[in-house]
Amino acid sequence: TSSKKILVLAGDGIGPEVMREVAKIVNWFRAYRGLDVDIAEELVGGASLEVHGVPIRDEVIQRAHEVDAILFGAVGDPKWAHVDFNLRPEAAILALRKELDLFANLRPAQVFDALADASTLKAEYVSKLDLLIVRETVGGIYFGTPRGIETLPDGSRRGINTELYTTSEIERVARVAFDAARKRQGHVCSVEKSNVMESGLLWREVVTSLQQAEYPDVTLTHMLADNCAMQLVRNPKQFDVIVTGNLFGDLLSDLASMLTGSLGMLPSATLGPLKQDGRRAALYEPIHGSAPDIAGQGIANPIAQILSFAMMLRYSFERDEDARLIETAIENILNTGLRTADIMTLGTARVGTEVMVAA
Amino acid sequence: TSSKKILVLAGDGIGPEVMREVAKIVNWFRAYRGLDVDIAEELVGGASLEVHGVPIRDEVIQRAHEVDAILFGAVGDPKWAHVDFNLRPEAAILALRKELDLFANLRPAQVFDALADASTLKAEYVSKLDLLIVRETVGGIYFGTPRGIETLPDGSRRGINTELYTTSEIERVARVAFDAARKRQGHVCSVEKSNVMESGLLWREVVTSLQQAEYPDVTLTHMLADNCAMQLVRNPKQFDVIVTGNLFGDLLSDLASMLTGSLGMLPSATLGPLKQDGRRAALYEPIHGSAPDIAGQGIANPIAQILSFAMMLRYSFERDEDARLIETAIENILNTGLRTADIMTLGTARVGTEVMVAA
Numbered sequence: 001t002s003s004k005k006i007l008v009l010a011g012d013g014i015g016p017e018v019m020r021e022v023a024k025i026v027n028w029f030r031a032y033r034g035l036d037v038d039i040a041e042e043l044v045g046g047a048s049l050e051v052h053g054v055p056i057r058d059e060v061i062q063r064a065h066e067v068d069a070i071l072f073g074a075v076g077d078p079k080w081a082h083v084d085f086n087l088r089p090e091a092a093i094l095a096l097r098k099e100l101d102l103f104a105n106l107r108p109a110q111v112f113d114a115l116a117d118a119s120t121l122k123a124e125y126v127s128k129l130d131l132l133i134v135r136e137t138v139g140g141i142y143f144g145t146p147r148g149i150e151t152l153p154d155g156s157r158r159g160i161n162t163e164l165y166t167t168s169e170i171e172r173v174a175r176v177a178f179d180a181a182r183k184r185q186g187h188v189c190s191v192e193k194s195n196v197m198e199s200g201l202l203w204r205e206v207v208t209s210l211q212q213a214e215y216p217d218v219t220l221t222h223m224l225a226d227n228c229a230m231q232l233v234r235n236p237k238q239f240d241v242i243v244t245g246n247l248f249g250d251l252l253s254d255l256a257s258m259l260t261g262s263l264g265m266l267p268s269a270t271l272g273p274l275k276q277d278g279r280r281a282a283l284y285e286p287i288h289g290s291a292p293d294i295a296g297q298g299i300a301n302p303i304a305q306i307l308s309f310a311m312m313l314r315y316s317f318e319r320d321e322d323a324r325l326i327e328t329a330i331e332n333i334l335n336t337g338l339r340t341a342d343i344m345t346l347g348t349a350r351v352g353t354e355v356m357v358a359a
Numbered sequence: 360t361s362s363k364k365i366l367v368l369a370g371d372g373i374g375p376e377v378m379r380e381v382a383k384i385v386n387w388f389r390a391y392r393g394l395d396v397d398i399a400e401e402l403v404g405g406a407s408l409e410v411h412g413v414p415i416r417d418e419v420i421q422r423a424h425e426v427d428a429i430l431f432g433a434v435g436d437p438k439w440a441h442v443d444f445n446l447r448p449e450a451a452i453l454a455l456r457k458e459l460d461l462f463a464n465l466r467p468a469q470v471f472d473a474l475a476d477a478s479t480l481k482a483e484y485v486s487k488l489d490l491l492i493v494r495e496t497v498g499g500i501y502f503g504t505p506r507g508i509e510t511l512p513d514g515s516r517r518g519i520n521t522e523l524y525t526t527s528e529i530e531r532v533a534r535v536a537f538d539a540a541r542k543r544q545g546h547v548c549s550v551e552k553s554n555v556m557e558s559g560l561l562w563r564e565v566v567t568s569l570q571q572a573e574y575p576d577v578t579l580t581h582m583l584a585d586n587c588a589m590q591l592v593r594n595p596k597q598f599d600v601i602v603t604g605n606l607f608g609d610l611l612s613d614l615a616s617m618l619t620g621s622l623g624m625l626p627s628a629t630l631g632p633l634k635q636d637g638r639r640a641a642l643y644e645p646i647h648g649s650a651p652d653i654a655g656q657g658i659a660n661p662i663a664q665i666l667s668f669a670m671m672l673r674y675s676f677e678r679d680e681d682a683r684l685i686e687t688a689i690e691n692i693l694n695t696g697l698r699t700a701d702i703m704t705l706g707t708a709r710v711g712t713e714v715m716v717a718a
């Protein structure tokens with residue numbers, strides 16, 4: 001058969017409960033929209049540590065290689081904060097990114113009309129905000145070596161990490177950003193610290209050359225990362241697509257999400273290289289973390305997880321219409337007055353059901 | 360004589376013009392408050408490059424070693440964006456930090472009552488905001504080696520930077536943060552990426568040990584840098600003192616400044632180690648940059664530069680009363696309705712004069 005294969009990795013904290021709402025939606029699409037998918041579930045993060053002693057097993061990585069798309073929940077649990085570096089729940093998502101070469105994280109920061117009020121920023125600065133951060137996710141200081149903590153001759157210690165970026169690593173993520181810009185407002189802002197870091201200087205040069213050679217139709221500007229952090233607060237609507245490295249992308253994309261005031265609403269996609277057969281590995285996950293403080297109470301907002309599934313329908317399965325069905329359903333729900341606070345009261349399960357009813 | 364020696368380094372862009380307003384204030388303090396200071400001026404940044412071919416001369420560094428305090432303007436000019444790394448205008452401030460071992464940058468983010476409206480954030484989230492970021496400034500990825508851009512065998516290139524932190528580098532900046540917290544709300548939040556970087560893990564461990572050993576009266580929390588970027592937008596008033604490394608501090612302190620909506624109002628101090636004789640090297644500078652786009656038009660806001668001088672009076676010259684005189688004068692001016700926009704209209708020179716009149 002030509003069933004699409006999805007690997008569901010719900011993870012820790014609120015991961016499993018928001019994922020349950022996606023399962024309802026998947027079933028609805030199976031019944032009413034002819035969606036033909038095979039779903040396998042595996043443990044990751046603290047949940048896997050608990051049972052298997054590792055945050056992700058090799059078999060799960062293998063499985064991830066074989067499926068058409070991965071739906072990821074969230075990992076992280078304070079219980080495991082003191083275990084060894086590569087045993088942390090977070091190591092699961094880092095391993096998936098690295099092993100599947102998921103190098104381009106697409107993080108839209110969008111403000112739903114009904115929720116322009118939810119931001120801590122004045123509505124005028126964020127209403128209709130629609131920016132996309134393209135973050136490199138398998139390079140930079142996250143993975144560079146040498147790394148570690150060494151003991152110096154005098155008994156004191158030294159922590160080391162290495163930021164590394166090659167021409168080709170920069171080029172391929174910049175290409176994702178330029179391609180995305182072509183479908184949007186046609187503007188890319190490349191962000192680094194080229195005034196103090198050589199890796200940033202190379203970043204700027206490579207992005208500039210690529211734009212000149214292949215994307216003359218896209219406008220390119222450059223911004224230092226500190227200035228970008230400021231500009232996101234000062235006037236976020238000046239941006240269309242931002243492309244940046246792993247570490248800056250980590251901070252800036254979270255900052256951008258928070259501007260929307262709708263952290264529980266934002267999905268993301270992380271893509272691997274385009275293969276010969278036109279396919280690419282892809283992992284979809286909400287922006288939010290595992291939120292252990294509210295886990296298990298049935299009050300977690302499942303919308304970001306549901307929208308992550310919608311992104312999967314669009315990017316991995318080319319079911320744009322189905323994706324829009326979910327997105328419109330959610331907008332409708334929000335427009336009829338179901339605000340963030342209400343979502344909390346309403347509970348995780350009701351929201352999942354409402355989305356189906358609205359669809 | 361016992362004159363205090365000040366080295367004035369106005370730098371580029373709006374640096375010289377805002378510095379002229381400080382000169383007026385210094386003269387007022389000489390005439391009416393018995394301030395006994397010797398002032399020497401030197402070129403730095405693009406201004407020095409233009410005349411001497413380097414962003415800062417060795418003689419100037421030498422002079423900086425000898426004086427009691429440095430008043431810095433701003434450096435940076437797009438004209439020099441393409442010169443070699445260590446010839447950039449920015450190299451001047453980096454060299455001063457490194458050569459004088461100015462390791463602790465104190466960046467208050469304060470909201471003046473009269474300007475709570477100026478923020479892009481809703482007033483309720485920022486009114487009365489008063490947080491202090493203590494940023495390490497002579498270590499981390501800014502200065503670590505190996506660094507550079509190398510050409511690989513296949514002709515492609517690779518950019519490298521190294522993040523390094525030793526126990527003692529972390530300890531001394533954490534000490535500055537804990538000491539500052541004792542004079543404030545008694546709370547320090549230490550920020551790193553200990554979930555992906557070993558240098559951050561060491562950072563967390565060293566800060567924790569120091570608090571347990573020497574600052575049990577100060578409460579200490581830890582936050583990942585991406586979460587901190589979010590929390591600064593979500594609820595900035597949760598913070599008292601934030602302590603963090605060079606690179607995270609660069610982004611987070613600019614972000615925090617922007618929350619206040621008063622970038623032209625915020626001073627900073629960067630301190631060296633306390634010497635045997637109780638003195639410490641200190642450099643005072645506004646948060647804002649050289650703003651080449653508005654330079655020379657007489658519209659730059661000189662308040663941050665004036666407040667930097669006030670910080671100098673307080674921290675280097677122990678003239679707390681004089682510092683307060685300036686600060687109160689500025690608050691009074693703002694309260695009488697001289698808002699940011701008005702300051703622009705009023706012009707750089709008038710603001711300097713108003714401060715003297717109000718004092």
Ligand SMILES: CC(C)[C@H](C(=O)O)[C@@H](O)C(=O)O
Pocket residue numbers: 090093094250554555585
């Ligand atoms: C969980 C953690 C390792 C991860 C990161 O730092 O990349 C997370 O913050 C993210 O942004 O996906």
Ligand SMILES: CC(C)[C@H](C(=O)O)[C@@H](O)C(=O)O
Pocket residue numbers: 195196226449452453609
């Ligand atoms: C001018 C530049 C090198 C500097 C830095 O990155 O530290 C500036 O942004 C700052 O924060 O003082």
